Amino acid sequence: KAVVSTQSTGRASEVATFREGVVVKRPTKKGKGSYVDCGIDKDVRIDKELEPGTRVTVRMTPPSEGTKHYRGTAVSPDTPRTEQGTYWGYRVRLAESFSGVFTECPYSEGYDLTIGTSDTGDLVENTTMRHFRHLVIFLGGLQGLEPVIEADESLQEADPRVLFDYYLNTCPNQGSRTIRTEEALLITLASLRQKISENGMKN
Numbered sequence: 001k002a003v004v005s006t007q008s009t010g011r012a013s014e015v016a017t018f019r020e021g022v023v024v025k026r027p028t029k030k031g032k033g034s035y036v037d038c039g040i041d042k043d044v045r046i047d048k049e050l051e052p053g054t055r056v057t058v059r060m061t062p063p064s065e066g067t068k069h070y071r072g073t074a075v076s077p078d079t080p081r082t083e084q085g086t087y088w089g090y091r092v093r094l095a096e097s098f099s100g101v102f103t104e105c106p107y108s109e110g111y112d113l114t115i116g117t118s119d120t121g122d123l124v125e126n127t128t129m130r131h132f133r134h135l136v137i138f139l140g141g142l143q144g145l146e147p148v149i150e151a152d153e154s155l156q157e158a159d160p161r162v163l164f165d166y167y168l169n170t171c172p173n174q175g176s177r178t179i180r181t182e183e184a185l186l187i188t189l190a191s192l193r194q195k196i197s198e199n200g201m202k203n
Contacts, residue, residue, distance in 0.1 A: 007086050008057075012040045018059055018080045019044070019072070020088075025052040035069070044070040057088070098152040101136065111136040116145055116164035117188055124168055129195045137192070138164070139185060142178050168192075 008020040021038035028034060034050045035043040036058055044058055057079065058072040080086040095101045105111055113132035117139050138145055145160050161167045170188040171179060179187070 006089070007080070008088050010039075016060060017084065018057060018075070018086070018088075020055070020057055020077075023050045023052050023054040023056060036072070038070075038072075040070070042069045044072045046072050046074045048074045050074070097154070098148050099154050101138075105134075105136075107134045110134070113166075114138070114164045115166045115168060115192070116160050117168055117170050117184065118144055118160065119169055119171070119174065121167040121169040123172060124170055124191050124195070127166055127168060127195070129166065129199045131199045131201055133201050135196065135200065137188060139181055139188065141181065 008018075010016045010019060019038040019040070021036035021044060023034045024037050024043060026035040026043065028045070028049075031049075033045055033047045034052075035045055036056055038044050038058060044060070046056065046058055050056060056074050057077045059075045059079070061071040061073070063070055077088055077091075080088045093104070093106070095104055102110065111134045113130065113135045115135065115137045117137065140146070140148065146158075149155060149158055149160060149163065155163075157163060170191045171184065
């Protein structure tokens with residue numbers, strides 16, 4: 001089977017502080033936690049009793065010689081990032097409307113930089129981006145962002161250039177009338193990579 005080598009999975013031979021795994025259906029005594037398959041030679045016994053099939057982030061306990069299994073504790077998936085600055089993957093959040101992206105923002109201080117994308121936007125290379133902590137980028141469908149904005153009855157403004165800090169064309173001279181969203185995502189992140197790296201502030 002194909003395996004993606006990421007920080008959250010790691011190699012089986014590596015000593016890692018954190019690992020990502022899945023709770024397996026393996027009997028344990030009541031109050032003795034659960035077993036987790038973290039992709040290494042032995043299952044990891046954690047402190048919490050969780051349903052089989054549950055995905056969990058595990059803080060690994062340094063192994064003792066001769067132990068039958070590894071031990072660890074279940075932690076928040078944010079812990080590797082907040083404690084070590086380690087990228088630990090992404091999450092998906094469903095917003096019911098355009099404005100819901102902001103009102104349901106997971107950050108208490110909200111997004112401090114917003115970018116909309118469009119083939120009528122400004123060129124990335126002509127844009128000076130300001131510093132930010134939390135950035136959100138909007139990609140439209142086949143007809144752009146306008147239908148999404150117009151469908152949100154709570155908005156008093158329908159002009160995308162007014163709603164975003166930056167309104168950018170991340171794929172100039174595209175040569176086709178439309179770009180698939182999954183393609184636009186990769187193109188946009190690649191074209192903004194340097195500006196995001198230079199201006200994003202560490203938490």
